[in-house]
Amino acid sequence: MLNNSQIVRFFKNQTIFLTGGTGLIGKLLVEKLLRTSFDLNKIYILMRTKHGKSPQQRFDDFFDSPCFEKINENFKSKVSFISGDCLKPGLGVKSEDVDILKKETTCIFHIAANLNFRQTIKEASYNVSSTKEMITLAKEMENLKIFAYVSTAYSNCLKSHIREEIYPPPIKAQAFLDLVNSCNEDELEKTLLPYVTKWPNNYAFSKCLSEDLIKNSLTEIPAAIIRPSVVTNTINDPVPGWINNYHGFVGVAAAGYVGGMQNLYGKKEKKVYLVPANFVCNCILAAAWETANSKSVKVFNCVGKSLSLERLINGLNSLYWKFPSMKCLWYPHIVIIQNKFWYDVKAYWTLMLAYCIDFIFFCFKNPVGATKTRKRIVEQVNVLSYFITHEWKFDEDRFINLWKKMGDEDKKIFPFHDSATDWDKFFTICVLGVRLYLFKDPISTLSKAKAKFKILFALHYTIVAMFYYFLFTVFKFLIKQRLNSPCRQELLVWGVLLALRRWVASSYKDEVSRPWIYAAAFLPWANEHCDQ
Structure with missing residues (x-):
């Protein structure tokens, strides 16, 4: 041939x-x-x-x-x-x-x-x-x-x-x-x-x-x-999934894989x-x-081929569950945040958390590096944000x-135009490539990694629950002096938290104001049904 x-x-x-x-x-x-x-x-x-x-x-x-x-x-x-x-x-x-x-x-x-x-x-x-x-x-x-x-x-x-x-x-x-x-x-x-x-x-x-x-x-x-x-891992030849750098998409996939990137600023519908x-x-x-x-x-x-940012991130998240790595530092899951202000707030919060982790490690005389890693990831997201918030048409x-x-022989030896890309297979190859060639984490550790993954999953959502309970307690304390009815207090606090949660989940900027409309409509109902 x-x-x-x-x-x-x-x-x-x-x-x-x-x-x-x-x-x-x-x-x-x-x-x-x-x-x-x-x-x-x-x-x-x-x-x-x-x-x-x-x-x-x-x-x-x-x-x-x-x-x-x-x-x-x-x-x-x-x-x-x-x-x-x-x-x-x-x-x-x-x-x-x-x-x-x-x-x-x-x-x-x-x-x-x-x-x-x-x-x-x-x-x-x-x-x-x-x-x-x-x-x-x-x-x-x-x-x-x-x-x-x-x-x-x-x-x-x-x-x-x-x-x-x-x-x-x-x-x-x-x-x-x-x-x-x-x-x-x-x-x-x-x-x-x-x-x-x-x-x-x-x-x-x-x-x-x-x-x-x-x-x-x-x-x-x-x-x-x-x-x-955006250049990714090899898809099949000479070695499936081979990669030797953290540039572009691979850097995002790797950071999310170890739990170092929880939030990604971008537009879900934009093509990558x-x-x-x-x-x-x-x-x-x-x-x-x-x-x-x-x-x-x-x-x-x-x-190459294009797909939406949402499809890309969902594909990665599903494989983080299927093929967790022993290198995980935290629960690996990426959430796309389309509101820049809220992304900056969460980036600041995770940076403070990294400082706390380094402080604890320092107290126990362990190597520190969470803050440095977090800053590097934030910088990576910032430089990539332009390319996942804009879209292009290429001739x-x-x-x-x-x-x-x-000729037919050349197409077999030197393929570069694949109109029928199997994205599920592609994502699997990329994630396993990151695991094997960048993290040096063999498949033999998969069972132990899954056990570690379950612990990190439980720990992550325990902290999330504690955070929302903390917000609930703060809001309840702030309005305690003005609303004497316990029922009214509970409803108002949950209404405010619901509005805040709805804002976080907003998909478009024009929806940011809607949660406060919901809260405003909720308060008269609370007053009517909680009169003493």
């Missing part, structure tokens, strides 16, 4: 230069190439020193990931590392390595990027400058056939309808880089404020600039820009676009094959045409 694959034949004798090779998509790309394209020449991966490990040390550990378990040891020799750093001029690559890359490289896959949504403008500028350095290097490669760049579907998120085209940025990439190089951090923030103020984060802004840079600089080299939406990581990998390889035959820049919106004409152009 591999011999009949057009994509496999395209990568025969090719030499790949890859940035971001140690990330989720990068590792899947290396794995897929080694497993399907036996006749490729070489894969060079740009690696930098990180967390105290040298490029050599990181490369020695590269194949330890579970995603490489299907790879024959003999094919691993086709992969080498190039010492460098995307944060440095010239990518920090030695001159002798530059000469090798210029002479041998035929395909570039530029995936490396800082994915932190809270990064400063200065930090985000490296996403743009590294792209510029890659373009400069690409222009000097004699045998280069394709320049593939991984962007994001939200690179132009200020538009509600996103087509497969490159939109003009608010400021040209070169002008942006000139400002970064000539201004200090404070001056840079003030100067660029008019350009970035509407963007939800600097990461998306930097991707918009990078796309424009590719469009204007790569006029003679075929270039493919792949825009994935999810795409499995292996689908993104396959789309990149297919787009490189198809675009190499043209002399233009092509954009592919690889956004996928070129993406779909790419799929149609592929």
Whole structure:
């Protein structure tokens, strides 16, 4: 079957230069190439020193990931590392390595990027400058056939309808880089404020600039820009559920899994676009094959399938019950809160609770960390809130045409367009993937985890009951002096609590005022039936 694959034949004798090779998509790309394209020449991966490990040390550990378990040891020799750093001029690559890359490289896959949504403008500028350095290097490669760049579907998120085209940025990439190089951090923030103020984060802004840079600089080299939406675990290949980071949806799923995220601010009806990581990998390889035959820049919106936020969270909650983890810190259950004020109130309350937990741990000389974890989760929700309170329409004409152009063999080897996604199966794979690959919690602990889950469930609702009883007692005490009838006191207090509960459960902002109408209508009835 591999011999009949057009994509496999395209990568025969090719030499790949890859940035971001140690990330989720990068590792899947290396794995897929080694497993399907036996006749490729070489894969060079740009690696930098990180967390105290040298490029050599990181490369020695590269194949330890579970995603490489299907790879024959003999094919691993086709992969080498190039010492460098995307944060440095010239990518920090030695001159002798530059000469090798210029002479041998035929395909570039530029995936490396800082994915932190809270990064400063200065930090985000490296996403743009590294792209510029890659373009400069690409222009000097004699045998280069394709320049593939991984962007994001939200690179132009200020538009509600996103087509497969490159939109003009608010400021040209070169002008942006000139400002970064000539201004200090404070001056840079003030100067660029008019350009970035509407963007939800600097990461998306930097991707918009990078796309424009590719469009204007790569006029003679075929270039493919792949825009994935929210990338999740692998759905089946090479390992079901594999994941190695906490970005996006995976971070929400993981935080909810351990009980660290009880509340999520968002709109229930808003659509969330999810795409499995292996689908993104396959789309990149297919787009490189198809675009190499043209002399233009092509954009592919690889956004996967959409479902409502409510459907997504309900799916996760059902699986938290079915496959609880021993890593649970509290009862795992996520509630969507659509009122921002009430979400802020509950976020403050849970933060105070985290302080109390840390204080108790400190008194018993145990490690503390609940407050730090809670703050990190709140920050994660805040940066994601823009994407779960807004909705987009994505054009996928070129993406779909790419799929149609592929032969039957290629569709089996490199699937990326699945119109019949089984969401229940998908959620199960994602949750189990988080459990196995992020929490390192094997299925063998499931029975003990279920017992722990029952205890946390009982403890959670005991505290909730105590909280509402506390509110009941406070309201009753406050009105005791003005209402002498015990019956009237009870009815009024429960009426106020009912109104408060109805407000909490409000689905839309225009319903917020309704509970007080209910309470106002309830009080005359109480007075009439409780007269002494």
